[in-house]
Amino acid sequence: MEPNAAVEADAEDDYMGDLSHFLPPSPSSPTRSLGVRKQPPKPAPPARGQAKRAKGLPWKERRRKERERIQREEDARTLAGMAEAIPESNVGFKMLKQMGYDPAARGAGTEPVGIEIRRSRAGLGAEPDASVALLPQLSEPKTREEEERDRKREEEMVAELRSRKSTQWKGRRLVWDYRKAEAALAQLENREVEPPAPDGEEEEKGEDEEEEVITEEVAVFH
Template sequence: MAGGDEDDDYMGDLSRFVPTAVPQSSSKKEPSSNLVVSKSSSSKKSKFQNWQEQRKLDRKRKQSEEDKQTLENAGSAIPQSNIGFKLLKQMGYTPGSALGKEGSGRAEPVSLEIRRGRAGIGTEDPEVAKMRRERAKYEMNKRKESELMEIFGSHQKERWKGRRVIVNFRKADATLAQLENREVVVEKKEENDEEKEGEEEEEEEEITEEDLLNILLKLRNEFKYCLFCGCQYDTMEALESECPGINEDDH
């Protein structure tokens, strides 16, 4: 019996080796407390920032009112009761006239400029300097844009002029061939060369203004024909009197 009691006691003592459960309620509450702290700190920070901004606005408004009052006081005339005004009158000063000998000085008071910055006298205001730089940059960009547009326009004009020379030369050559009753071999192209300006350009033969002038003179001298008038005159006298000129610009 004694041995049986000892065995029972040994089995009963096994409960000492079972680990006790850790309470979870305390661990779950910690994040919420941290969240409350972070929210309170952020709200304090935002309130401090709002207070600083409001303080800056109040200071700027107060400075603006002070500057306005100072300018108004500076623009008003000195009252006649002022001791300085009385001294000036005793020295011969007349209200409204200029200072100095025989009125050779200034008639208007020196203008007042209020400066709130810490820069020295004569230093340009930062805002004014920034606006001046931006204006200069804008004008420079406009000038460059105008120059580029002018260059582009001159290139386009030269290109158009070159194409007109080629077109007029081909017309004159075809007309001369008809008048000479000869056959001209012409490559197969579209009927109107002017409509090809917006399409891909093919390689064209080198035709100069001198070539065009030579063929126009030949038409006039040999056949009394003007390409731009589009007709053949009876005599050279009629051609010279009725035709405005040899070039396309004359017509």
């Protein structure tokens, strides 16, 4: 009993002598838990738009392809339905029979006009047939006569173009000259008129003119 009591007394003395148990940990040296490894930060998940862009095509292209796929499926279903005969259980078929349609009659089995599915908004005949468009367009070489005829036609077209341009230029020149003459005539008609002189000045001017005439006559006789 005495040795155990001595050991416990020493332990109590050591516990009281260690002041580190009563002091807070220093902030400069934080405690590290042993055996726990620091994990690297996880990358942030990409945004929703970036994830969509990373998948491939933009949304407009995907939307167009999806629309084309739906149209192809609809066309396939339509063609498959047209290839099959109308069953007798169909309401429209029953109405036709009531109106006198007989499938066994002569000419009743004639094939109807084929249906062509057109997705384009162009009018009939505006677009070439797919079978014709796929054929290679091979141009045959022209003969010498055809080349000569094409050359003469080009020369005639050039001469006609020059003549037409010359006629247009002459017409514009004539109009320009006419407008110029019309403007000159308007200026002549609207020019300022000299006001008449007073009576006394006219008499003096008349006397001066008579003297000049007399002087000239005298000079002639001499």
